[in-house]
Amino acid sequence: MDNPTVSGSLRYRLGLTLIGGAAVLAVLLFFAVRSYAVQVAQQGQDNILVASVTSMLDAAAIRDNAVEVDIPYAAFSMLTTPADDRVFYAIFQDGTFLSGYRDLGYLGPDAGLENIFGFANVRGVLVRQVSASRTLIGANKRTEVQIVLAQTQDALSATLDQISRNAALLGVGFFALAAALSVWATAATMGQLDRLTTSVTRRGPQDLRPFKNSVPQEMAPLVQSLNSLMARLDQSLSQSEDFIAEAAHRVRTPLATVRSYAEATLQRVDKEENREAMRSMVKAIDESSRAAGQLLDHAMITFRADHLEREDINLVELVRDLVLRMTPIAEMKDLSLSVQGDGSVPYAGDAILLQNAVRNLVDNAMKYGPAESLIDITVRAEPHPHIMVIDRGPGFPSHEISTLTLRFKRGQNAENTIGSGLGLTIAKDVAFAHGGGIKLENTLKGGACVTLSLSS
Ligand SMILES: Nc1ncnc2c1ncn2[C@@H]1O[C@H](COP(=O)(O)OP(=O)(O)O)[C@@H](O)[C@H]1O
Ligand SMILES: [Mg+2]
CATH class of the missing domain: 3.30.565.10 (Histidine kinase-like ATPase, C-terminal domain)
Structure with a gap:
């Protein structure tokens, strides 16, 4: 019997595709959750920075023709973090540095209440900074106060680490669940195929009845062609069986008739050489009917042996x-x-x-x-x-x-x-x-x- 050449395993391929897909999704999920968390956390810090810088600008006033910023306690206390993040500020008047840390540069438009965010490097430490300005109107002049407020990001990065760990756990959990589902889905799908295979192999070689079990839509064409193949096989088998029975009958009967005629003639023939010829003829008839008989017997047995x-x-x-x-x-x-x-x-x-x-x-x-x-x-x-x-x-x-x-x-x-x-x-x-x-x-x-x- 010819065995088909095997090219890979469906089960393996399907399982690998599903599990591979789950892994890619898990990684995407991890990065999506983390970048969303980074945004939210940054937003939180920015909001506090704005609130703080706004309260500082609120405290700015012109007194005796000079700008005075009496920084309220609340402006710094609202920036307190569990990681004791350091806060820096710089105050400018119309672009001229007044007080604070010189390292901080004012970013943004010269006027207006727009807050501009950015990152800066203060003494080798990365800080988040917000720039805001306010126009003060004194007795005889307009002046603009600009404040840059910056804060280190220790608490934020601690939070982000925490979130990253949780996102990673989420990704791993998602992957485990999806992998388990993939294994289950693969087994369920291949189970259908296995069931068909079992019902084909469990059959005896002579069982040529069509398959009646319900199969999934995708397998129906296969089962259909299997059924029609078996129907054709069944038909040609029974045709050959009929043919053998018919052939046996048609060969044996006339040979028996010829033999009995030859025997009868033998009785009536007197001449010894003719009798000898008749005897050879009877013997030849015996030989051929024997050979034909055995051939047909053998063919008959091949069929009967299949369905004993x-x-x-x-x-x-x-x-x-x-x-x-x-x-x-x-x-x-x-x-x-x-x-x-x-x-x-x-x-x-x-x-x-x-x-x-x-x-x-x-x-x-x-x-x-x-x-x-x-x-x-x-x-x-x-x-x-x-x-x-x-x-x-x-x-x-x-x-x-x-x-x-x-x-x-x-x-x-x-x-x-x-x-x-x-x-x-x-x-x-x-x-x-x-x-x-x-x-x-x-x-x-x-x-x-x-x-x-x-x-x-
Ligand atoms: N009883 C026997 N004694 C000796 N040889 C035998 C015997 N039976 C079978 N054989 C040998 O086995 C061969 C195959 O037997 P068989 O298949 O019956 O074919 P056939 O009898 O038509 O020759 C015979 O040709 C013969 O050589
Ligand atoms: Mg023999």
């Missing part, structure tokens, strides 16, 4: 019955057939096939055994039902013994005997169909011994 029709039989009776029918032929060669065995060997098998097999064995014993000798047929139930045929002839050619059951194979000792090389093949096929086998050996005295065993 078992019935309860007694093997001893079956053999006795057969021997009775073969006795006239045996007597022509002065052969005696003896049946020994247990009183009764009950067996459930196909009687027609079993008789055919034993007939071929006895036939061989009569053909290859010497005239005026004894053929022993033994039928026993133990250790398992078997039928043994022993003759007193020269036995099987020992170097060929392993190949004699092959189809059309005849031994060297068969040169002058009629035959088609199918007898032992038929016996072997029948034994196989009944769960048994056939064994060829030679007895110590040299005769052939064939054992046809059946399953118990």
Whole structure:
């Protein structure tokens, strides 16, 4: 049987795709959650910075023609963080530095209440800064106060670390869940395929009924073509079976008719040379009807063996019955057939096939055994039902013994005997169909011994 070439595994591919997809989604989820959290946290810090800078600007006033900023306590206290973040500020008047940290530069438009955010570097530390301005109107002048307020980001980065850890946990959890779902989905999908495979393989080789189980939509075309394939197979099998039965009938009947005419003519012919010719003719007819018979028997057995029709039989009776029918032929060669065995060997098998097999064995014993000798047929139930045929002839050619059951194979000792090389093949096929086998050996005295065993 040809095995299909296997290219990868569907289960593996499907599982890998799903789990790979889950991993990509988990990573995306991690980054999405983290960047959203960064935004929210930054927004929080910015809002406080704005509130603080606004309260500072509120405290700015012009007194005695000079700008005075009396920084309220609340402006700094609202910036307090658990990480004790440091706060820096710089105050400018119309762009001129008044007080605070010189490192902080004012970013933004010269006027207006717009708050401009940015990052700056104060003494090697990254700070978030907001720039805001306010226009003050004094007795005789307009002046603009600008304040830059900055804060380190220690608390913020601690929060972000915390959020990153949680986002990572979320990603891992998501991945684990999605992977478990992928495994489940793969198993559920492949389960459908497995079920179909099991129901195909569980069938016997002769079971050609269509599949009726419901299958998923995607598998329906496959099952449909499988069904139509089996329907065609079933049809051609039964056609061949009919053909064989028909052929057997059409070949045997006219041959029998010709033979009986030839026999009748033989009685009426007086001249010895004509009689000789008639005898050769009868012999040739016998040969061809035998060969045709065995060919058709073999074909018939191939079919019957596929769907064995078992019935309860007694093997001893079956053999006795057969021997009775073969006795006239045996007597022509002065052969005696003896049946020994247990009183009764009950067996459930196909009687027609079993008789055919034993007939071929006895036939061989009569053909290859010497005239005026004894053929022993033994039928026993133990250790398992078997039928043994022993003759007193020269036995099987020992170097060929392993190949004699092959189809059309005849031994060297068969040169002058009629035959088609199918007898032992038929016996072997029948034994196989009944769960048994056939064994060829030679007895110590040299005769052939064939054992046809059946399953118990
Ligand atoms: N009883 C026997 N004694 C010796 N040789 C045998 C015997 N039975 C079978 N053989 C050998 O086995 C071969 C195959 O037997 P078989 O399949 O019955 O074919 P056929 O009898 O048509 O030649 C025979 O040709 C013969 O050589
Ligand atoms: Mg034979």
